[in-house]
Amino acid sequence: MVSLLARLPRKGSDDGDGPLPLVWLALAAAVVVSVAGLGVLALAVGVVSTLDPAGGPGAGGSVLLAARLWLLAQGAGITVASGPIVLAPLLLTLGIAWGLAGVGRVVVRVAGPTGTRDAVRAVGVLTGAHVVLTAVLALVADGPGADVGLPRAVLGSALLSVAAAGWGVSRESGALDAALGRLPSQTGPVLRGVLAGLLTALALCLAVVVIALAADADGYAAVSGRLGGAGAGALGLLGLGVLLLPNAAAAVLGLAAGPGFWVGSGTFVSVHGVTLGQVPALPMLAALPDTQAVPLLAFASQAIPVLAGLVAGRTLARRFAAGDGGSVVAGLGGVLAGVLLGGACGLLVRAAGGSLGDAGLAQVGAPPVATGVAVAAQAGIAAALAATATRWRTAA
Known part of the structure; x- marks a missing residue:
């Protein structure tokens, strides 16, 4: 996923058009993380389902289960018949954070040298897009027997994306080294x-x-x-x-x-x-x-x-x-x-x-x-x- 983004064509100063637009690149990167992550997770759930002699939940059920796991990993709460489930599978959480940090670094690398303002803009776009995608996913995954808490999903995804994308962007842009240099x-x-x-x-x-x-x-x-x-x-x-x-x-x-x-x-x-x-x-x-x-x-x-x-x-x-x-x-x-x-x-x-x-x-x-x-x-x-x-x- 990260290597694919890194191979995107980059417009340099030779053609006079400047680097790729930072905002659109960051938006595409956020979409890639969600789509690729959910796709891999749904594929894993689907492979397990195929081993079920009873047939399993099917493709739609596998995608729905993957979506709910994705939301739980970002701090969302899901209320079922036995009560609220609020327990993030942290290994999946770390995977999402790794993806966001990786695409944050790729955005800076592909978009060209950026200052503090551009770095903040990249983090803001990555965070905003990821939060919106998570909110849409929460609305889709909400249904009978599993009530997804939208506020927790939005807050959790915002905190995770700010921390992970901020880390990746600041590392690649040099903002982190500059901040440490003043300490x-x-x-x-x-x-x-x-x-x-x-x-x-x-x-x-x-x-x-x-x-x-x-x-x-x-x-x-x-x-x-x-x-x-x-x-x-x-x-x-x-x-x-x-x-x-x-x-x-x-x-x-x-x-x-x-x-x-x-x-x-x-x-x-x-x-x-x-x-x-x-x-x-x-x-x-x-x-x-x-x-x-x-x-x-x-x-x-x-x-x-x-x-x-x-x-x-x-x-x-x-x-x-x-x-x-x-x-x-x-x-x-x-x-x-x-x-x-x-x-x-x-x-x-x-x-x-x-x-x-x-x-x-x-x-x-x-x-x-x-x-x-x-x-x-x-x-x-x-x-x-x-x-x-x-x-x-x-x-x-």
């Missing part, structure tokens, strides 16, 4: 440390999810079998589980930080205790503890915020230039990186949580504020120590 020289290393720490935390949390699932492979198979484990059922449940892997990692982050996480009001998991209740029949939830005893893996996961802080502190200290300060400045940068890492984790947990219906399933995920504060405290101390030691060894 203290330590800003870049601190931000790189935060990114390294966040990726470390997510990787370790995903490892915890995989280990927990592998430890109860029989439970996964049993749930998958009860829901129609052959053919379409198994493949569809596997695909849904993959889309929700980042959500599961965010829940583990709440467990690792200390506050724990909920799967409905009846099931709560933390290192302080486990409460088990009725949960949705999803094979991925086989990773939950089988008894009220806190598993050893939960205790081991408590090292994740500290390890993420160590990686963040070491990364930022190694990025420090000669004139950026000594070990004391690096240590203070580590504290700041830990605080920012906690904020990023809190936002991630907030995006990963939601609801799967009324009453007992109205709360799914970890508490974002408590998780963010806990990660900030633990990672901040670890990052400060790691940054101080690394900078001291480097300068010695």
Whole structure:
């Protein structure tokens, strides 16, 4: 998709016509993201449907299901008979963000050198077009048995497109580098440390999810079998589980930080205790503890915020230039990186949580504020120590 846009013909100064119109190029890019993304998603759903012995929902049903998944990934809420479903499959959300950021970079590359005004215009057109397309899709996907909340769909798509398209356009146009250049020289290393720490935390949390699932492979198979484990059922449940892997990692982050996480009001998991209740029949939830005893893996996961802080502190200290300060400045940068890492984790947990219906399933995920504060405290101390030691060894 992105490479196709990059190969569009570009009018240069040789023919006197100037670059391609920025507004029309940005509008076309937004349409490409939605059409291509929905097409791939609908194709995947359709392939799964063909394996259903009963015939599946058909082409129209596959497109409708893909559209609703697309809307959920952008924060929309869909009310069904059991209540509101507000849970974004974050892997799909990341895919949409990647597409918007990619076409944002292509727009700047094809349209030619742009200033701040043109960059803002490109982001505005990309955002506006994406929001309009999402709103139209929400109206089309709304129907009997599935009421799509238009305000949430519009707000979620606007926030996602501004962040993703803004990142892509600012990176390619140089606006991001210019903005960082006006900040203290330590800003870049601190931000790189935060990114390294966040990726470390997510990787370790995903490892915890995989280990927990592998430890109860029989439970996964049993749930998958009860829901129609052959053919379409198994493949569809596997695909849904993959889309929700980042959500599961965010829940583990709440467990690792200390506050724990909920799967409905009846099931709560933390290192302080486990409460088990009725949960949705999803094979991925086989990773939950089988008894009220806190598993050893939960205790081991408590090292994740500290390890993420160590990686963040070491990364930022190694990025420090000669004139950026000594070990004391690096240590203070580590504290700041830990605080920012906690904020990023809190936002991630907030995006990963939601609801799967009324009453007992109205709360799914970890508490974002408590998780963010806990990660900030633990990672901040670890990052400060790691940054101080690394900078001291480097300068010695």
